Amino acid sequence: MPVTPPQYHSAAADRSLLSLMTCVFTVFLVTGAALPALPLHIHRTLGFGTFTVGLVSGAQFASSLISRLWSGAIADRRGPKFAVSTGLALAALAGLLYLLSLMFSRNPSLSVAILFMGRALLGGAESFIMTGSQSWCLALAGPGNVGKMIAWIGTSMFVALAAGAPLGSFLFEKFGFASIGLATLAGAVVTMLLISRVPDARTRSENGEIVGKVLKAVWLPGLGMAFPGLGYGIMTAFSVLLFVQRGWQPAWLSFTAFAAALMVARVFCGALPDRLGGARTAVIFVTIYSFGMALVWAAPAAWLAFAGTALAGFGYALIYPGFGMEAVARAPTNAKGLAMGIYTAFIDLALGVFAPLLGLVANVTGLGPVFLISAILALCAVPIAMRLHSSAEPAREAHLI
Known part of the structure; x- marks a missing residue:
């Protein structure tokens, strides 16, 4: 039971x-x-x-x-x-x-x-x-x-x-x-x-009407997360190939540095969204993430490229909870789990559509510029976060890390 x-x-x-x-x-x-x-x-x-x-x-x-x-x-x-x-x-x-x-x-x-x-x-x-x-x-x-x-x-x-x-x-x-x-x-x-x-455990099931309400509430934070969320797919699909092409070994360290830095950020900076607000935190960490992705593109040496993947991971760590707090705060109080699912779906949408397109771009330009494009697209999340901050609702007790 x-x-x-x-x-x-x-x-x-x-x-x-x-x-x-x-x-x-x-x-x-x-x-x-x-x-x-x-x-x-x-x-x-x-x-x-x-x-x-x-x-x-x-x-x-x-x-x-x-x-x-x-x-x-x-x-x-x-x-x-x-x-x-x-x-x-x-x-x-x-x-x-x-x-x-x-x-x-x-x-x-x-x-x-x-x-x-x-x-x-x-x-x-x-x-x-x-x-x-x-x-x-x-x-x-x-x-x-x-x-x-x-x-x-x-x-x-x-x-x-x-x-x-x-x-x-x-x-x-x-x-x-x-x-x-x-x-x-x-x-x-x-x-x-x-x-x-x-043991299994269930929350109260919601009817179909709640989906529309949640979607209306979380679409803007979801859109904000979609732009930097693309970088996760870029790291998983292309970082190893890029590092192998440039002779930077061990190539697997590119993603491991990204994930390790993400964990460090969540352990030591995880309270920042509660202290600063989700939107303000997102602005700061989108900037860090974009700089890291651009550094991978521009790096003349392996150690700088590894540092870039680590910076990107550190920044990505708190973009998700930053926009996530805004999404959940705007959703009905009895649909927070559904709000997380719809919010995360925006990342899936960005990755499913743009990962193949950036693969086509890489065929023409090479792998490096794909990281620069990802950095530029991520910065599109900044005005969205600023809009969320300016129209923030008072209820921010929801906590996503």
């Missing part, structure tokens, strides 16, 4: 949080392992260019966008545990498709098409897992612990992504892309066992 928040003791909630953190960590560890391996596999082994790399990477984000509201509705109707379990099943299927694609390596077009389907399934899996985990946390946390729950779930994701990049490079170089498929499959199966004993 699902457990309602008032009946759930804090110690039990902490134990469930630990299990959910382990679940998210395991899934995103194998996801992170694919970050350096997949572009190299598509480019080196299958012989495709940057557009195809962007297209396959973008499939994950487009799928996340399509499944975002669906996963939230399922979490409401069937419970977050069912949503997370569904995501894990999709992740397992993605691992199987990775392995299946290797059977058609002599037919690169068919092989990359199977990879495309695998990435699309993985995007849906991530949407179900993260939306379900966040809903689970919101249901278990109680009014005084929502911020802590969301903070640690998010941190476990980026710790896993940071650790997954060197793991993926090692596996790919030593054992080939098959090891990435096996790791994805095994990670999903192990995680199913981890959550099997965690």
